[in-house]
Amino acid sequence: MNSEVYLDTVVIGSGILGLSIAYYISKKFPNMTIAVLEKNPTFGVETSSRNSEVIHAGIYYKKNSLKAKYCKLGKEMIYDICKKNSIQFNKCGKFIVINNDEQYSNLIQIKENAFYNDVDLKYLDKNEMSNIENLSHFNGALWSSETGDLPPIL
Numbered sequence: 252m253n254s255e256v257y258l259d260t261v262v263i264g265s266g267i268l269g270l271s272i273a274y275y276i277s278k279k280f281p282n283m284t285i286a287v288l289e290k291n292p293t294f295g296v297e298t299s300s301r302n303s304e305v306i307h308a309g310i311y312y313k314k315n316s317l318k319a320k321y322c323k324l325g326k327e328m329i330y331d332i333c334k335k336n337s338i339q340f341n342k343c344g345k346f347i348v349i350n351n352d353e354q355y356s357n358l359i360q361i362k363e364n365a366f367y368n369d370v371d372l373k374y375l376d377k378n379e380m381s382n383i384e385n386l387s388h389f390n391g392a393l394w395s396s397e398t399g400d401l402p403p404i405l
Contacts, residue, residue: 258284265289266299306340306399314367323369326397345398348389358393370397
């Protein structure tokens, strides 16, 4: 009896990256034999289980950096995969707030950085903030409509 198994590809780790890589390979090469090896009793219990489930817009990364490029691309892919597979997500947005006028220059710097990364942020002044429940005490904010979250995996 021959117990040898021949595999084309082995992916080590069944966290979000390992499973995503295995999925991608299976779609690109449907006849390929793939094995995912995991040391834990189930998938996604190490780093992936400590994920904040935030879908980042790419606001803070340096201009033209790979992090900025792939954060934006990843965000678009996550929303697309969720829509295609009826996975619940919440494109809830995010406020970056300031408490006083001295912090205004920090907001402008963040807004400029986001602009260079092709991320749209809207500035809200104190008057606009006064119309938003629980935010009326802030002096201003940036609104990121592209930020979202996913329900916890486990």
